[in-house]
Amino acid sequence: MAYNTKAIKTDVNAKPIPQYYNPTTDEYEALQGADGAARQVLYGPDGQPVATTEGKLAVRAEEIETLLTALKEKDFATQATLATVLERFQAVEAKIEAVRVLLDALAGEDFATQTTLAQILAKMIAAPATEAKQDSLATLVGAIEDKLDGVIDGTTGAARQVLYGPDGQPISVADNKLAVRAAEIEMAIANLQTALLDNQSTAAKQDALAGLIGALDAVAVSDPTAAGAVIALLKGLLSRLQTLEGKIDGITDGTAPAKTELTGSIATTISSPVTGIKTVTATAAEVFAGATRKANRRKLIIRNESTALRFRVGKSDVTQQNGFPVEPGATIIFEFDPKTAVPIYAISEGAALKVGVCEE
Amino acid sequence: MTYEIIKNIDGTTTLHMSFIDENVDLQGEISIKGGVEDATSYVPFFENDLRCNFADKFPAPEMPEGFEEGEMLE
Numbered sequence: 069m070a071y072n073t074k075a076i077k078t079d080v081n082a083k084p085i086p087q088y089y090n091p092t093t094d095e096y097e098a099l100q101g102a103d104g105a106a107r108q109v110l111y112g113p114d115g116q117p118v119a120t121t122e123g124k125l126a127v128r129a130e131e132i133e134t135l136l137t138a139l140k141e142k143d144f145a146t147q148a149t150l151a152t153v154l155e156r157f158q159a160v161e162a163k164i165e166a167v168r169v170l171l172d173a174l175a176g177e178d179f180a181t182q183t184t185l186a187q188i189l190a191k192m193i194a195a196p197a198t199e200a201k202q203d204s205l206a207t208l209v210g211a212i213e214d215k216l217d218g219v220i221d222g223t224t225g226a227a228r229q230v231l232y233g234p235d236g237q238p239i240s241v242a243d244n245k246l247a248v249r250a251a252e253i254e255m256a257i258a259n260l261q262t263a264l265l266d267n268q269s270t271a272a273k274q275d276a277l278a279g280l281i282g283a284l285d286a287v288a289v290s291d292p293t294a295a296g297a298v299i300a301l302l303k304g305l306l307s308r309l310q311t312l313e314g315k316i317d318g319i320t321d322g323t324a325p326a327k328t329e330l331t332g333s334i335a336t337t338i339s340s341p342v343t344g345i346k347t348v349t350a351t352a353a354e355v356f357a358g359a360t361r362k363a364n365r366r367k368l369i370i371r372n373e374s375t376a377l378r379f380r381v382g383k384s385d386v387t388q389q390n391g392f393p394v395e396p397g398a399t400i401i402f403e404f405d406p407k408t409a410v411p412i413y414a415i416s417e418g419a420a421l422k423v424g425v426c427e428e
Numbered sequence: 429m430t431y432e433i434i435k436n437i438d439g440t441t442t443l444h445m446s447f448i449d450e451n452v453d454l455q456g457e458i459s460i461k462g463g464v465e466d467a468t469s470y471v472p473f474f475e476n477d478l479r480c481n482f483a484d485k486f487p488a489p490e491m492p493e494g495f496e497e498g499e500m501l502e
Contacts, residue, residue, distance in 0.1 A: 344481035347473040352461035359456035359478060384440050384461050411459055420473065 069094045342427045348379045352386050352415035355425060362427040364406040369428075370414070371399040374421035379414050386413045393417075429475055433467045441467040445474060452485050454478060 071089035086099040110118040119126035231239040240247040282297025289296030290304035318324025344357035372394045380391025431445040447454040460467045
């Protein structure tokens with residue numbers, strides 16, 4: 069039957085009630101509910117109602133619970149455990165790095181091959197050093213030691229030795245003596261002997277030497293152009309020195325003064341002096357004797373011819389106060405280096421006056 | 429007599445004097461402290477000194493007419 073063939077449910081007032089069509093019973097049935105809401109049935113995508121288990125939605129609850137139970141039973145590592153594991157991994161990594169370095173070093177070594185080691189081993193096995201052999205060797209070494217001791221302390225005499233030179237040949241001997249470059253030594257001695265015999269002091273040589281030196285009683289030779297024996301020439305030189313000494317004594321004690329003329333001194337007049345008069349006024353002006361200052365002058369003499377006035381001298385900035393005063397009738401002398409031109413200025417302290425000037 | 433004054437940078441003045449115009453071969457030169465005015469004031473003194481010191485270069489002054497040796501001029 070279909071739902072449209074059935075009458076819907078009504079309440080006491082003949083009004084339709086909340087209802088639904090139940091195809092199983094082929095009847096409309098009143099909607100049930102609780103807490104103010106109507107009952108609902110959940111359906112899955114396959115059009116079937118979602119299942120429930122023990123009043124709960126069967127949301128694969130079993131599988132989830134199984135998995136949760138399994139997880140709960142697992143012994144998970146804690147954060148502290150993981151940190152410890154990480155630390156150990158790092159230690160292991162450092163050790164691995166050290167091992168890698170060692171392996172690199174070993175890779176660079178020139179190890180003996182297996183073949184080489186086998187050859188050495190075979191040789192040792194073929195001729196091993198036995199105790200008997202070592203005893204024999206010790207006996208022989210002891211005998212050699214005893215002989216060396218005998219040679220050293222002279223109890224058994226010295227063994228014969230043959231000396232060899234750097235060329236690998238035995239050193240030769242002559243008349244049972246070592247040929248220590250005997251030929252060269254003999255040649256040198258012979259040459260020395262010849263030289264001594266050829267240059268020995270003979271009577272003739274001594275006479276010639278005596279003649280050259282002369283005798284103490286030889287007459288002094290003071291003429292430098294004359295020939296003479298050494299003693300005669302020395303006596304002549306001594307005589308001249310004594311004469312010179314006497315003259316020096318005469319100069320120093322004043323009994324025979326030396327006549328000396330000095331040249332090149334500024335005290336010497338070497339050119340004609342220039343003389344003249346100059347009027348000195350209250351205006352400072354240069355002082356010289358001629359029309360201009362004498363070239364290369366050595367000396368400047370200025371005489372104040374006034375009987376009452378004085379003047380002052382100095383350089384170009386001379387004044388009536390700072391100049392050097394020259395009293396009436398006084399004379400002032402300046403000496404110069406001829407190579408340096410030095411102007412001298414004069415200024416009167418009062419009226420104009422005349423001065424006599426001389427330049428050398 | 430002619431002269432020329434040259435001012436120097438060191439505070440002095442050079443006075444150059446010549447007597448060529450008087451047919452006298454004489455020239456003088458002197459350094460004077462100060463400026464042109466000071467040098468100008470010294471010109472007559474320098475001229476007199478040169479004429480005195482080099483009198484032999486200048487012609488002798490003529491004797492007045494009627495004047496005899498030993499007679500004093502009035």
